[in-house]
Amino acid sequence: MMNPSRSHSRWIAPWLRTVQYGHCKWSRCVLAVVVGLFIIRGSYALPVPQLAAQEKAAEQADAPLGQFITVGGVIDAKKYAKISRLAKLLEEKAKAEKRKAILVLEFQDGPSRFGDVRELAKFLSEQLREVRTVAWIPKDVRGFNVIPVLACNDIIMHPKAGLGDMGRGKPVDRDVQAYVETLVARRHNPLLTNAVVRGMMDPGEEVILVRKKVGAGANAISETDLVTPVQLQKLIDDRVIIDDHKTVKAAGSAGLFNGSTARNGNFLCSQVAEARVDIAKVYGLPREALREDPSAGSELVARRIRIEGDISRMSEEFLNRQIKRMLGEGANLIIFEIDSPGGRLDVALTLAGNIADLDPKKVRTVAYIPAKATSSAAVIALGCDDIVMHPDAQIGNVSMTSLPPMGPPPPPPRGRRGQPPPPAPVVAPAQAQDMLGTFSNVMKSLAEKKQRPASIILAMADKDQIAFQVTNKENGEISFMSDDEIHSANGDWVKGARVDETGKPELLLVNGIRAHELKIAEEPVSSFDELKERYAIPVAESLPPVGPTWVDSLVFLLNDGRVTGMLLVIGFICIYAEMHVPSGLFIIIACVCFGLFFWSRVLGGTADWLEVMLFLLGLGCIALEVFVVPGFGVFGISGAIMVLAALILASQTFFIPTSSADYRELADHLSTLGGSLVGCVVIAFALSRFLPRMPLLNRMVLVPPGGATPGASGVPLLRPELATAAEGMHHILNPNASLIGETGNTVSILRPSGKAQFGDRMVDVVSEGPFIDPGKPIQVIEVNGNRVVVREVV
Secondary structure, eight states, X not given: OOOHHHHHHHHHHHHHHHHHHTOOTTHHHHHHHHHHHHHHHHHHOOOHHHHHHHHHHHHHHHSOEEEEEEEEXXXXXXXXXXXXXXXXXXXXXXXXXXXXXXXXXXXXXXXXXXXXXXXXXXXXHHTOXXXXXXXXXXXXXXXXXXXXXXXXXXXXXXXXXXXXXXXXXXXXXXXXXXXXXXXXXXXXXXXXXXXXXXHHHOTTOOEEEEEEEESSGGGOEEEEEEEOHHHHHHHHHTTOOEEEEEEEEOTXXXXXXXXXXXXXXXXXXXXXXXXXXXXHHHHTOOGGXXXXXTTTTSOOOEEEEEXXXXXXXXXXXXXXXXXXXXXXXXXXXXXXXXXXXXEOHHHHHHHHHHHHXXXXXXXXXXXXXXXXXXXXXXXXXXXXXXXXXXXXXXXXXXXXXXXXXXXSXXXXXXXXXXXXXXXXXXXXXXXXXXXXXXXXXXXXXXXXXXXXXXXXXXXXXXXXXXXXXXXXXXXXXXXXXXXXXXXXXXXXXXXXXXXXXXXXXXOOEEEHHHHHHTXXXXXXXXXXXXXXXXXXXXXXXXXXXXXXXXXXXXXXXXXXXXXXXXXXXXXXXXXXXXHHSOOSHHHHHHHHHHHHHHHXXXXXXXXXXXXXXXXXXXXXXXXXXXXXXXXXXXXXXXXXXXXXHHHHHTTOSOSXXXXXXXXXXXXXXXXXXXXXXXXXXHHHHHHHHHGGGOTTTGXXXXXXXXXXXXTSTTSOOOOHHHHHHHHHHHHHHOTTGGGTTOEEEEXXXXXXXXXXXXXXXXXXXXXXXXXXXXXOEEEEEEEETTEEXXXXXX
């Protein structure tokens, strides 16, 4: 490009030579004019970036300041103090920046007192001179909460919302009527009339909409007005021409005026709107004004959570616990510092939904991305109110790896003998397409909830999604939409250029600067200190990030498949040992192992009390089978099934697998449980068979009295000096062992358990099968610990 100074010098030089040699007497004057024009032109020929910056600054200077505040249902002194403080701050800022200020108050129904609402109405009508107040009515508002609504400059209602019925079916007191009529007479809202408010205050009042002629002759125009029957009669007496009239509120009905009715009649409300975003468009408010700052007007309580590494099921439970704890501490600003390549998409969707569902009026959520938030980590960030990134950080590329594969699977690898394994189950393409559609709906819902362009968000997960820059015809707002969104907007948006990053083979992945341009994220920051400054966090507050504690680390460790298998093996072996050597020690160890298993699953988010109760019920059925109801094994089999089901369900969040990820997770859990059971069987067999033969450990094995002779097959050979001690220890541990073969009589009926007498001893016994009546002769056929099995002697 040619240098402007050089191009101008080519036509300035001749004039300079003319002046120097005096060839023209007007040269000096002409030169002065030309040089002056050159200087003026040069002063306006600013570089393009500088002009763009000035234009942007001018647009920001012209844009009004906006603030949304939810008044809530109950208006009290605390709510009044917050609203007045925020309104004054907005007014001061507007004066300092010489900009207009719009204060939007969202009113709700509630049992407020007249004194409290009167103070708020007085503040809105008398003390806010430089702020335009707007009352937003998304749902029905009745009672005294209507009074401060009438004090606002504008009223915007949802088409189906109602406003009025101050006395809730009864006329209000005369002092309330007098104040409200005085408030309306000040004409803060020109669409309010005396007849409307009287209809709101008194159910017995009739309100009539009239169309009348104003003026005379050719200058006569038609006007609409709302009047009471008395006022209508006065118009007739004054010979005012009434073209038409109809009743909009009948006498005896509650004075609750509908939004669409009021707008069509050009009274009460100036606009109707479906949501806050519509109000922002009406007044030209920026997107940031839609979000309330929970810390505004109160003490800022900020917390910071760090999310790094892979997103897993443990991450979900950890974040849920930390969010719950921080909210309990009164936090109204939670910063999620995300530096993660992603992980499980289903977990990320759940977390994003949980974060997005937090009440924005109580807590503000910010996703801070210093380096990278891709795949499922980007989904978590999209659930936050604000996304703030480093200029070089990345967000996007949400690959749906946890969805089932679409279409037929790739050819499976061949086995060692050249034969392919059985084909894996394939999810039908229609089912996979449905799941893809469900995922897209969730992403679109997140985008709409946080006022982000849905087409850009969907382009992060769908390569076929194409987005275009669009411009609103009315206010010039710039956004991004797909073709379908543009067509459904009924011509309100002008289609522009395609977004370069969409419709390519790669999923959308952008840096912090581009994310801000695409309205995904806020303006980027270069450091966390700059982020703190933006959200008014004191510099002296260190705000350390909260990471996993030792409890979380222990939970992560116990949820590892190898540690889980070890816990199950130890638990089952200890139960087996306790059944043969009832010392109590082994059952305590088993309880600790299974307690750690279920504790880690509960904190890990995969188990609840249902699985714990199912496990305990299964153990109870097994105990009934062993000690109380011997027979056909119904209780034992049922108990075993319940125990296995509890162990499997405690390790996963689904009951029936629906995706490939669920099938893989179920296979991992079944392999862990199966391996544990096989290990238990092998160890139990080894203990019963080989322990008595080991030279050093054989002294731990006791030989029952009257058993096989030492040295016989399967019987350990004890030294003579230990035989007596072994026999005595055996009697101590199992005092009923000597009853084998003894005969006695039943004392009570055996159903199948009961009492029997053997000589002078009264013993609890169990029938081998059928019930035995009292006084019948019996014989002991088996002794297992404290369990004595008998049969009737015929």
